[in-house]
Amino acid sequence: MxxxxxxxxxxxxxxxVAGVHAGxxxxxxxxxxxxxxxxxxxxxxxxxxxxxxxxxxxxDQEILAKNNTHIRAVVVxxxxxxxxxxxxGIDNAxxxxxxxxxxxxxxxxxxxxxxxxxxxxxxxxxKIKHGIDLAAESLGxxxxxxxxxxxxxxxxxxxxxxxxxxxxxAGIAKGAGMIAPNMATMLGIVVTNGSVSPELLxxxxxxxxxxxxxxxxxxxxxxxxxTLLVLSNGRGTDISDSVSSLVEWVCTPLAKAxxxxxxxxxxxxxxxxxxxxxxxxxRQIADTIATSPLVKTAFYGGDANWGRIVAAAxxxxxxxxxxxxxxxxxPGEVVSAxxxxxxxxxxxxxYVPPQSLQLFGNGVPLNYSEAQAAEIMQSPDITISLTCGxxxxxxxxxxCDLSHDYVSINGHYRS
Amino acid sequence: MxxxxxxxxxxxxxxxVAGVHAGxxxxxxxxxxxxxxxxxxxxxxxxxxxxxxxxxxxxDQEILAKNNTHIRAVVVxxxxxxxxxxxxGIDNAxxxxxxxxxxxxxxxxxxxxxxxxxxxxxxxxxKIKHGIDLAAESLGxxxxxxxxxxxxxxxxxxxxxxxxxxxxxAGIAKGAGMIAPNMATMLGIVVTNGSVSPELLxxxxxxxxxxxxxxxxxxxxxxxxxTLLVLSNGRGTDISDSVSSLVEWVCTPLAKAxxxxxxxxxxxxxxxxxxxxxxxxxRQIADTIATSPLVKTAFYGGDANWGRIVAAAxxxxxxxxxxxxxxxxxPGEVVSAxxxxxxxxxxxxxYVPPQSLQLFGNGVPLNYSEAQAAEIMQSPDITISLTCGxxxxxxxxxxCDLSHDYVSINGHYRS
Numbered sequence: 001m002x003x004x005x006x007x008x009x010x011x012x013x014x015x016x017v018a019g020v021h022a023g024x025x026x027x028x029x030x031x032x033x034x035x036x037x038x039x040x041x042x043x044x045x046x047x048x049x050x051x052x053x054x055x056x057x058x059x060d061q062e063i064l065a066k067n068n069t070h071i072r073a074v075v076v077x078x079x080x081x082x083x084x085x086x087x088x089g090i091d092n093a094x095x096x097x098x099x100x101x102x103x104x105x106x107x108x109x110x111x112x113x114x115x116x117x118x119x120x121x122x123x124x125x126x127k128i129k130h131g132i133d134l135a136a137e138s139l140g141x142x143x144x145x146x147x148x149x150x151x152x153x154x155x156x157x158x159x160x161x162x163x164x165x166x167x168x169x170a171g172i173a174k175g176a177g178m179i180a181p182n183m184a185t186m187l188g189i190v191v192t193n194g195s196v197s198p199e200l201l202x203x204x205x206x207x208x209x210x211x212x213x214x215x216x217x218x219x220x221x222x223x224x225x226x227t228l229l230v231l232s233n234g235r236g237t238d239i240s241d242s243v244s245s246l247v248e249w250v251c252t253p254l255a256k257a258x259x260x261x262x263x264x265x266x267x268x269x270x271x272x273x274x275x276x277x278x279x280x281x282x283r284q285i286a287d288t289i290a291t292s293p294l295v296k297t298a299f300y301g302g303d304a305n306w307g308r309i310v311a312a313a314x315x316x317x318x319x320x321x322x323x324x325x326x327x328x329x330x331p332g333e334v335v336s337a338x339x340x341x342x343x344x345x346x347x348x349x350x351y352v353p354p355q356s357l358q359l360f361g362n363g364v365p366l367n368y369s370e371a372q373a374a375e376i377m378q379s380p381d382i383t384i385s386l387t388c389g390x391x392x393x394x395x396x397x398x399x400c401d402l403s404h405d406y407v408s409i410n411g412h413y414r415s
Numbered sequence: 416m417x418x419x420x421x422x423x424x425x426x427x428x429x430x431x432v433a434g435v436h437a438g439x440x441x442x443x444x445x446x447x448x449x450x451x452x453x454x455x456x457x458x459x460x461x462x463x464x465x466x467x468x469x470x471x472x473x474x475d476q477e478i479l480a481k482n483n484t485h486i487r488a489v490v491v492x493x494x495x496x497x498x499x500x501x502x503x504g505i506d507n508a509x510x511x512x513x514x515x516x517x518x519x520x521x522x523x524x525x526x527x528x529x530x531x532x533x534x535x536x537x538x539x540x541x542k543i544k545h546g547i548d549l550a551a552e553s554l555g556x557x558x559x560x561x562x563x564x565x566x567x568x569x570x571x572x573x574x575x576x577x578x579x580x581x582x583x584x585a586g587i588a589k590g591a592g593m594i595a596p597n598m599a600t601m602l603g604i605v606v607t608n609g610s611v612s613p614e615l616l617x618x619x620x621x622x623x624x625x626x627x628x629x630x631x632x633x634x635x636x637x638x639x640x641x642t643l644l645v646l647s648n649g650r651g652t653d654i655s656d657s658v659s660s661l662v663e664w665v666c667t668p669l670a671k672a673x674x675x676x677x678x679x680x681x682x683x684x685x686x687x688x689x690x691x692x693x694x695x696x697x698r699q700i701a702d703t704i705a706t707s708p709l710v711k712t713a714f715y716g717g718d719a720n721w722g723r724i725v726a727a728a729x730x731x732x733x734x735x736x737x738x739x740x741x742x743x744x745x746p747g748e749v750v751s752a753x754x755x756x757x758x759x760x761x762x763x764x765x766y767v768p769p770q771s772l773q774l775f776g777n778g779v780p781l782n783y784s785e786a787q788a789a790e791i792m793q794s795p796d797i798t799i800s801l802t803c804g805x806x807x808x809x810x811x812x813x814x815c816d817l818s819h820d821y822v823s824i825n826g827h828y829r830s
Contacts, residue, residue: 052729052737084722084737086779119722120780224726293708293817294825301826307499307534311639314467322467322499364501365535402708407819410709411716 009143016139019149022131030149032131040070048226054083167194175258194239212251264405276393283395296402304373324389330356331379424558431554434564437546445564447546455485463641469498582609590673609654627666679820691808711817719788739804745771746794
């Protein structure tokens with residue numbers, strides 16, 4: 001299905017967007033966006049689980065608790081996260097929604113707000129108001145501008161869209177740093193003209209977030225602002241039967257794009273764990289590998305350091321036995337780097353991914369070709385599969401390497 | 416008490432040591448050590464909790480289970496961790512102990528072994544045998560050589576010693592990378608001529624490890640080889656009453672020295688959390704802050720980024736309310752960067768650490784001097800205190816910053 005997903009957005013029936021320069025970014029870059037719907041939308045949201053929640057997160061949660069049936073717009077600013085800003089921050093987030101509502105001639109509780117950027121500074125309201133005015137005047141189909149306008153340290157805009165039986169579904173996202181499972185510094189906005197109830201949309205949004213944005217990690221940190229909003233204006237076909245898949249199919253490439261564009265990332269790494277005692281155990285092992293600084297620096301250095309991977313698995317805090325484990329690596333993004341046995345027409349086939357190489361098995365390293373391993377490690381996309389031999393639990397997470405640039409970017413972010 | 420602890424070791428009655436070049440390191444540096452006792456020792460050990468345990472860890476656990484009353488020697492090699500080496504690794508670790516026992520004229524089950532270095536390669540037995548021969552011939556009081564001989568990516572040897580009521584206690588350690596709470600890639604050997612039962616020595620060793628080596632984190636990774644061994648030959652005074660404190664006083668500066676010499680570390684950071692609901696919660700918050708790449712890169716960059724610290728606390732998974740919290744920072748290594756109220760002679764005093772600065776309180780940043788904050792962040796030692804306002808739980812961990820050099824060292828460790 002994911003072959004049908006495009007990395008651009010043409011148009012979604014009934015939605016208009018704009019990305020403008022309000023003056024928040026010093027360099028003239030786009031820094032505010034509005035996503036507007038001509039019709040009332042069913043709306044769903046997934047928010048950071050950090051106990052430190054930004055003002056826009058608190059305001060959106062309050063709005064959605066009262067109104068998830070007729071949302072009309074989302075207004076977004078970058079450069080300032082409006083987090084750790086106290087009551088004034090809450091008041092400012094509401095003011096931002098109010099101005100957008102006035103300019104768009106909708107009610108205040110029909111507008112959701114999102115902010116991303118530095119923590120602890122108040123919004124520059126004058127510039128926010130100016131940005132809302134500009135955006136409201138330039139609403140159209142320039143999704144690329146909207147995607148660019150929500151970027152912070154992102155180097156590329158992130159878009160995905162899909163047509164499915166007469167319904168369109170499209171999304172934009174931003175990420176870059178502070179990315180971790182459980183929704184890290186990412187903002188995502190998905191819209192569809194498909195028809196679905198708010199309850200089903202919320203379920204689909206939760207499920208899609210679990211399979212996409214919650215599977216990515218750049219640095220294990222989780223932000224105060226993470227928000228995924230999904231709006232359905234119901235003008236197109238009924239998508240009730242397929243809404244979970246549709247939201248997931250749009251969110252998955254957006255989530256992967258965030259990892260590929262992670263701060264300082266030079267490699268995209270699929271961490272696939274199979275044969276753990278449970279899916280939860282597999283996830284725990286995969287997360288521990290994917291957030292290990294030693295593993296991530298080894299990938300950066302192009303070193304097939306299976307020892308660090310196996311040692312990370314060993315400290316994951318769940319059952320793991322190196323003597324029953326095996327580790328495989330292959331270039332490219334595949335479901336599994338290890339051979340997979342499949343049954344078809346009563347026959348059993350073993351599928352071996354191209355160029356896959358076993359590094360470790362039964363507690364000891366194999367006598368593999370270091371040259372071949374080094375070549376695989378030079379690939380921009382790498383899949384590793386750790387088979388645990390304990391059960392049927394499996395999980396996959398997506399991560400990137402840890403580079404000099406990550407340290408440079410985050411050692412000097414505020415300056 | 417810790418004023419009495421020296422960073423050198425003169426001599427411990429009844430113990431002899433040696434550090435030699437066996438040929439394992441290419442550059443002629445010391446790479447094997449023997450710690451030998453003229454008399455049978457009570458012995459205690461604390462080992463990695465990683466499910467992937469190196470051969471010497473498994474062998475030592477087996478020996479200590481049978482014999483913790485008459486240990487005579489510890490033999491240590493660097494460059495090869497003898498981990499993920501299967502049955503051959505176990506056999507080689509036993510061979511290493513056997514050769515040392517022969518050369519020292521003691522029984523095989525009276526010798527403990529330690530290895531540190533790269534995972535997954537077998538020991539070079541010829542060089543190991545040569546190193547044992549050399550070390551056995553040069554036993555004496557050169558603790559500095561022994562401390563140097565167990566180094567891997569460490570840049571400095573780590574020693575500590577203490578005289579207490581007629582007993583000597585002394586220790587050496589190595590660390591550098593893969594350092595995390597729960598005993599990471601560190602080796603520590605502590606010896607005393609004080610007299611104490613093996614049971615009490617084991618309890619003291621567990622308690623001391625919890626208060627020293629288990630409070631440090633360089634990168635959150637945990638190694639396959641971590642081992643702390645404590646030997647008591649009983650020739651001096653009875654230390655039963657004070658053994659926990661004595662082992663802790665020697666282990667604490669060794670643990671801090673490991674963090675100060677962490678891979679790429681440019682700053683030593685005390686992370687102190689107070690007022691959590693429980694000590695365990697405080698520890699969880701402190702650990703989350705201390706292992707956050709965003710926090711650690713901010714310290715590297717000299718940025719008083721309270722937002723990342725508070726956001727890390729918010730994702731620690733335990734109760735935390737930013738509106739009740741406050742964050743203080745001060746230069747130097749102190750118990751708390753926040754003002755402390757103490758009672759003396761019926762009067763209450765508030766002690767404010769020199770140059771301490773409050774950055775955050777009641778959910779918002781304070782209007783502090785950025786210049787003063789920047790000056791504090793230039794200090795080689797920095798203490799941060801986060802008060803949570805929820806209860807009486809407290810915890811302190813020690814960490815270092817995350818620098819370009821960390822990435823360089825770990826991106827190219829095997830090459």
